[in-house]
Amino acid sequence: MICENILEAVGSTPLIRLRHMTGSDDAQVLVKFEGVNVGGSVKTRTALRMIEGAEKRGELAPDSIIVEPTSGNQGVGLALVAAVKGYAARIIMPDSCSVERRRIMEHYGAEVLLVHDEGDIGACIEECIALAQQMAAEDSRVFVPQQFVNRDNLAAHREGTASEILADVEEAGLSVDGFCSGFGTGGTITGIGGELRRVFPDVQVWAAEPEHAALLSGGAIGTHVQMGIGDGILPAIMDTSLIDEIVVVTDDEALECARRLAREEGLFAGISSGTNVACALRLARKLGPGKTVVTLAPDTGERYFSTALFG
Numbered sequence: 001m002i003c004e005n006i007l008e009a010v011g012s013t014p015l016i017r018l019r020h021m022t023g024s025d026d027a028q029v030l031v032k033f034e035g036v037n038v039g040g041s042v043k044t045r046t047a048l049r050m051i052e053g054a055e056k057r058g059e060l061a062p063d064s065i066i067v068e069p070t071s072g073n074q075g076v077g078l079a080l081v082a083a084v085k086g087y088a089a090r091i092i093m094p095d096s097c098s099v100e101r102r103r104i105m106e107h108y109g110a111e112v113l114l115v116h117d118e119g120d121i122g123a124c125i126e127e128c129i130a131l132a133q134q135m136a137a138e139d140s141r142v143f144v145p146q147q148f149v150n151r152d153n154l155a156a157h158r159e160g161t162a163s164e165i166l167a168d169v170e171e172a173g174l175s176v177d178g179f180c181s182g183f184g185t186g187g188t189i190t191g192i193g194g195e196l197r198r199v200f201p202d203v204q205v206w207a208a209e210p211e212h213a214a215l216l217s218g219g220a221i222g223t224h225v226q227m228g229i230g231d232g233i234l235p236a237i238m239d240t241s242l243i244d245e246i247v248v249v250t251d252d253e254a255l256e257c258a259r260r261l262a263r264e265e266g267l268f269a270g271i272s273s274g275t276n277v278a279c280a281l282r283l284a285r286k287l288g289p290g291k292t293v294v295t296l297a298p299d300t301g302e303r304y305f306s307t308a309l310f311g
């Protein structure tokens with residue numbers, strides 16, 4: 001297939017069965033590996049959907065400036081989509097996010113503004129959001145997709161990520177008994193979890209959260225290494241009523257699982273992939289043999305060389 005541009009190649013990522021990290025007492029775990037998606041993460045899907053949704057609604061002009069507060073991958077996705085479509089992009093990001101993310105966005109031609117994270121990621125993200133809103137108020141060319149409230153974020157997962165999962169399990173003659181994910185905007189867990197619940201009403205949906213940003217569990221919000229999740233805010237688009245159980249994952253457990261994904265399964269994935277798989281292994285133990293658990297590896301490990309994953 002010849003693509004007219006790289007955006008036509010977004011999605012269609014593989015669902016990979018874990019062979020070594022699960023045991024004979026566990027359900028099988030299938031990992032949707034978004035590290036091989038265009039742009040290296042699941043967030044290219046949401047960037048594309050939010051920009052094309054805005055284009056359809058007439059909210060963008062050729063001289064629009066796309067401004068988004070993000071802890072990283074959404075900025076990479078938007079920078080990529082903006083590059084192909086010819087928009088300017090300005091990304092506002094906490095300085096605690098990896099330097100690779102910033103370099104990648106700049107390489108796509110985006111401008112990156114860093115906001116200092118003083119040890120409370122929630123407060124820092126709020127500051128990034130306020131800055132974006134201020135820019136929108138001051139310049140009519142500014143368009144802020146607002147991934148934390150934008151329902152196109154959910155649609156990208158419902159109609160893209162979830163339908164791919166459903167097609168793959170259906171082809172294999174399987175049902176999905178468990179799904180789990182961490183959450184940043186909540187787009188993944190709400191979009192995919194909701195769609196899986198519609199098709200498989202008994203599916204267990206578990207949410208994973210970092211120990212030092214265990215918002216749903218009522219923990220304190222601090223700094224952690226599980227970038228992309230645990231932003232310390234409860235997003236407007238997140239439907240918490242879907243969630244059957246909340247699992248707290250420590251930084252060490254997330255890092256260990258991410259390393260095992262590479263060494264034992266050949267999946268070179270980021271830290272939140274470790275979080276998701278740590279949660280999936282607990283869900284797989286609970287459900288037991290003969291059942292199927294699905295989770296995501298949201299991004300490639302290649303944007304973590306400067307982080308604790310390689311420390």
Ligand code: PMP
Nearest residue numbers: 073183184185186187188228272
């Ligand atoms: N992991 C990583 C690495 C991410 O960049 C994101 C997006 N913030 C997530 C997980 C969580 O995805 P969502 O925003 O859909 O909750």
